[in-house]
Amino acid sequence: MEDLVKTKTLWKDFSKEILTSKSQTLVDILKKIPLLSELSRRELKIISKFAYERTFEVNEFVFETNQPGAAMFIIKEGEVKIVKQNENNEFIEIALLEAGDIFGELALLDSSPRSAGALVSKPTKTIAIFREDLNNLLKTHPEIGGKIMMHLAIITGKRLKATTNHVMQMEKEINNLKDLLNEKQ
Amino acid sequence: MKNSDRIVRSRVFYFTLFIFSVAVIGLLLVVLQDLVLPILMGILAAYISLPVINYLWRKGIPKSLAILILLGAFSIIIFVIGQKVVSVIPNEKENLELRIQLQYKLDQNFLSFLGKKDYASEGNIFDDLFGDELYQMFQGLSSYLAFNEIEVAEFQSYIDSSQVSSRILFFYNENLKHPILPILKNDDSKAYNNELLPSISDGKSDSKIALFLSAISTWIIMPFIFIFVLIDEGEIKSFFLNIVPNRYFEMAFTTFANVDKAIGNYLRGTLMQSSLVGLTIFLGLLLIGFKIQAAILIGIIAGISNAIPFLGPVIGLGTGILYAMIVEGIDPVLPFLPDNPIFGVLLVVLIAQFLDNAIFQPLVLGKAVNLHPLVVVIGVTGGSIIAGFWGVLLAIPTIVIFKVVISTVYRQAKAYYIIY
Structure with a gap:
């Protein structure tokens, strides 16, 4: 009798886990991403309906340079290198991304070609969110779509600021080097 | 080494799976071909109504309720229009009477066109020039209306039981003065061997009910397909x-x-444009004095056939003129409209076509899928050979869908550097 009860509860837990775990974990993962952090669980559940999970093997490309961008990717687990090819066709690593990071987010704005490739360096699971779905979301749930777009704009703005700072820093260094060169001459 | 083994194995696996799936789907398509049309129409209806559901959903109506509302609305529309249309679809006796009437009117119109009083007398210039050729064409046309032996016997039984009005009887006797042989259909030749007229009316109603039931049993699947395609929240797309x-x-x-x-x-x-054209023709026919049932039926036929480029308007016009030829006592609602119903139909169809080209088409931007006229003609003819009436109706949408799919796949495959 006890065994039977045990088996029953086991099955109950099992079915419960199957029924709830997928969307639960997906919502949890989405919740951790800065881009979506301001959304409520209910809103994230709506987004999880068009979040596509993909599994990649080592040395597989998530996307390659110059392909038209259609989706943003979130790393669920694993490791992705953002790479660019040099003149000798070697891949130069620009950034190394881990679980919780996002990449290719500019594809949410338009379909302009990818500026770099994304190469998987450890077995990786990603979640893809497509621009087309986001555009539909803007029509069906403008408040959710608006929040995402706002955050996307903020992130892009921060990156632009960082890049501007970087450029200014480099200009300064170049000027310093020029001065140094002039002094030596 | 291990890796390449795995690649080979997975290739064999996927290839086998593919062949197996194709074989199973092909077999199912052949065995269940009666279900193909209801399923297709269900998907089509759901697809077309998707924006309406989304609109209602955005207005705060739950999706399931929105689907129910739409399903209810569809049922009511189909029921109301269906009732109106069924009331004008002739039964066996009316069908025979209609053909007698049509043949008589055709005769009259043909003779008056050639300026003759009867077939023996001299006609006008058209008669002198192409009289013989026209007569042959006319005979070909009339032979579709002429009765075969069974139908003659059937009609005689109606006359004997004095169910036929004197007017129809007059037409019938007039027609008999220059008889035209009927076209032999395949089933006619079989029917000759069968027992003649085994209690016409009873047998017919039985077969109609049986036909109705068998149609219901396959078409019952359509509302289910409709509901489940609409309820789907991207699961189907996710699967693929x-x-x-x-x-x-x-x-x-x-x-x-x-x-x-x-x-x-x-x-x-296309749906929007066809509805607008159908509605215009319906209203126009009402204005020139057609009965409401006839106007609805012709409006629906003209609207549906309008989905076929080039040929559609001709079908609508043909149906209208055919009805105008047999109808009597046309009384235009407005005094300045033409009394002659044929001229009236011509005017209505012309106005509808003008409105379609000038207003409806520019309004409906989505119809910008251009097909060459040759493709349309060959497609529609091919469709009629493959699947009869439905083939004619669905040929152009099918060709458009193929064109869009192939061109999009090609463009995307190029953009993603998958093909050169």
């Missing part, structure tokens, strides 16, 4: 995207989205 390899994932999604948009626009645009 999940089986796409990583390399083609983004491309597959974009292709899917673009095809969806183009076909959706085309179908909704």
Whole structure:
């Protein structure tokens, strides 16, 4: 009798886990991403309906340079290198991304070609969110779509600021080097 | 080494799976071909109504309620229009009377066109020039209306039981003065061997009920397909995207989205345009004095056939003129409209076509899928050979869908560097 009860509860837990775990974990993962952090669980559940999970093997490309961008990717687990090819066709690593990071987010704005490739360096699971779905979301749930777009704009703005700072820093260094060169001459 | 083994194994696996799936789907298509049309129409109806559901959903109506509302609205429309239309569809006796009437009127119109009093007398200039050729063409046309032996016997039984009005009887006797042989249909020759007229009316109603039931049993699937396609929240799309390899994932999604948009626009645009043309013709026919049932029926036929470029308007016009030829006592609502119903129909169809080209088409932007006239003609003819009436109706949408899918896949495959 006890065994039977045990088996029953086991099955109950099992079915419960199957029924709830997928969307639960997906919502949890989405919740951790800065881009979506301001959304409520209910809103994230709506987004999880068009979040596509993909599994990649080592040395597989998530996307390659110059392909038209259609989706943003979130790393669920694993490791992705953002790479660019040099003149000798070697891949130069620009950034190394881990679980919780996002990449290719500019594809949410338009379909302009990818500026770099994304190469998987450890077995990786990603979640893809497509621009087309986001555009539909803007029509069906403008408040959710608006929040995402706002955050996307903020992130892009921060990156632009960082890049501007970087450029200014480099200009300064170049000027310093020029001065140094002039002094030596 | 291990890796290449795995690649070979997975290739063999996927290839076998593919062949197996194709074989199973092909077999099912052949065995269940009666279900193909209801399923297709269910998907089509759901697809066309999707924006309405989304609109209602945005207005705060739950999706399931929105689907129920739509289903209810469809049922009521089909029921009301169906009742009106069924009341004008002739039964066996009316069908025979209609053919007698039509043949008589055709005769009269033909003779008056040639300026003759009867077939023996001299006619006008048309008669002198092409009289013989026209007569042959006319005979060909009339032979579709002429009775075969069974029908003659059948009609005689109506006359004997004095169910036929004196007017029809007059037409019938007039027609008999220059008899035309009927075209032999395949089933007619079989019917000759069968027992003649085994209690006409009873047998007919039985077979109608049987036909109705068998149609119901296959078409009952349509509302289910409709509901489940509408309830779906991307699961169907997810399933197909999940089986796409990583390399083609983004491309597959974009292709899917673009095809969806183009076909959706085309179908909704065509539906909108056809409805507007049908409505215009319906209102026009009402104004020139047609009965409301006839106007609805001709409006529906003209609207549906309008989905076929070039040929559609001709079908609508033909149906209208055919009705105008047999109808009597036409009384235009407005005094300045033409008394002659044929001229009236011509005017209505012309106005509808003008409105279609000048206003409806520019309004409905989605119909921008251009097909060469040759493709349309060959497609529609081919469709009629493959699947009869439904083939004629669905040929152009099918060709458009193929065109959109192939061109989009090609464009995307190029953009993603998958092909050169």
